[in-house]
Amino acid sequence: MRYWLMKSEPASFSLDTLKACPKKTTMWDGVRNYQARNFLRDEFERGDLAFFYHSSCEEPGIVGIVEVVKEAYPDPTALDPENHHYDPREKAEAPRWFVVDVKLKRALKRTIGLAELKTHEALAGMRLLATGNRLSVMPVSAEEWRYILALE
DNA sequence: GCCAACGTTGGC
């Protein structure tokens, strides 16, 4: 079982949005980056845990923990011309984009902010903190996971 | 709103 970090802009999908979903479960759609896609498609397994991260907002940071409850399947939004994430190149018989289902395990007691994460030497190697990192789905090591949760 | 960093596209 592995650990991950998944970014979402709260203006479009926040922790509260997830809380309000039936069974607190959602299809994690709209990933349109190959590296992130490869993680979702090839490496995400049922039972994996991920930090839910708020980006592009007042206080970017980790706000919750989600669990992978369904492994990769084709992203239906890629085939839907009405959808913001529509990709005209997508073919149902040879899907390019994938989703997983995640369920909210719990909200953190507080936001562990990006600025705070940056102050910890132990986290200096985190992918999230690498300059220019734009991946919306990325692995977190077990050591980083434990360390961050201890900050809560 | 700015802009650095990066991924993707497309001409050659």
Add this chain to the structure above:
DNA sequence: GCCAACGTTGGC
């Protein structure tokens, strides 16, 4: 296969 142009991400 190179690389310039372009679009996007995301912190500030």
